[in-house]
Amino acid sequence: MPDPDFRRMQSALACAQPDRVPLAELWIDRVIMERFINKPIGSHDTGEDYDLQAEIEFWQRAGYDYIHIEPRYFFPKKSRRQPTPDEHNGLITSWDEFENYPWPTLMEVDFSSLENAPDLLPPGMAIIAGTSGIFEDTWMIMGFETLCLAIHDQPDLVKAVFYRVGNFITQIFERIVAYPRVGALWISDDLAYTSGPIVNPNVYKQWLFPWYRHIKKIAVKNNLPLLLHSDGDLSLILPDLLEIGFNGLQPIEPKAMDICALKKSFGTRLCLIGNIELDFPLVRGKPDDVTQAVKELIRAIAPGGGFCLGSSNTIPYYVPLENYVAMIEACRRYGTYS
Numbered sequence: 001m002p003d004p005d006f007r008r009m010q011s012a013l014a015c016a017q018p019d020r021v022p023l024a025e026l027w028i029d030r031v032i033m034e035r036f037i038n039k040p041i042g043s044h045d046t047g048e049d050y051d052l053q054a055e056i057e058f059w060q061r062a063g064y065d066y067i068h069i070e071p072r073y074f075f076p077k078k079s080r081r082q083p084t085p086d087e088h089n090g091l092i093t094s095w096d097e098f099e100n101y102p103w104p105t106l107m108e109v110d111f112s113s114l115e116n117a118p119d120l121l122p123p124g125m126a127i128i129a130g131t132s133g134i135f136e137d138t139w140m141i142m143g144f145e146t147l148c149l150a151i152h153d154q155p156d157l158v159k160a161v162f163y164r165v166g167n168f169i170t171q172i173f174e175r176i177v178a179y180p181r182v183g184a185l186w187i188s189d190d191l192a193y194t195s196g197p198i199v200n201p202n203v204y205k206q207w208l209f210p211w212y213r214h215i216k217k218i219a220v221k222n223n224l225p226l227l228l229h230s231d232g233d234l235s236l237i238l239p240d241l242l243e244i245g246f247n248g249l250q251p252i253e254p255k256a257m258d259i260c261a262l263k264k265s266f267g268t269r270l271c272l273i274g275n276i277e278l279d280f281p282l283v284r285g286k287p288d289d290v291t292q293a294v295k296e297l298i299r300a301i302a303p304g305g306g307f308c309l310g311s312s313n314t315i316p317y318y319v320p321l322e323n324y325v326a327m328i329e330a331c332r333r334y335g336t337y338s
Contacts, residue, residue, distance in 0.1 A: 017305030021335030090143030126183030133189025192232025
């Protein structure tokens, strides 16, 4: 079984060169994890039959230097019977709905995995802890169409929803850093399509990025790196993200951004994470295709450090297990700095 060493990840996030290229994923479907270790893990999202020890075993056996943990909480979306978001109208379309919305409280957040993991982790392994996104939760609460119209018609309402969500998420991060073995913070907030930002960047600058700065201050105070997950082309807002102080960016979609150009321009300031295309080779390719893609990416991006290898998004259930295994094994085989 691989021996985890989170110093490897810390080195990469500091844009330095560790002993080998670390593996990194934001999220891996439990179907993949259970097939990999051949035992049930259960659902962390719901807590149903969840086995934290089994999940830690997966992350260690797969070769990661950390386990990713998010506290459990829930922003109600369209209705309690329909928890998935409505892209048109959400639960908050007016001030009356804002006042009557069942905002979650910090007392309702389940931190049990963060409480229990430190006693279960093997030596050298750490926790990367985080939350879902402030922008994502805001538009899902309001409905995307409602949000877009309200940016023009009811900006004070938009500001208020961003405030409630951002303040709540920030409070969660303030609690997260108190737990032992937390080695980094990670926020997942999709901000862009492959063609560019989802909304006008001024929306982010006015109502979102101030909350990122609060979270960065928490990270700095606790000497922890801060990572961002966002799909899409972030070129227009990348200067802002660098100014805020994100240490790592994942997943660097090949169809959205050129990782070689990013390495050349920002390789000493930002750790680049991911970039193995999900569609091909991870889903539609063969293990040999995956291995070749990993070799080529390591050859191009790994020199000098500041790079962690992973998928161009996450690892969903429909990735063939043999392809996932080919990716992690190729990273260990070809990712050494010797």
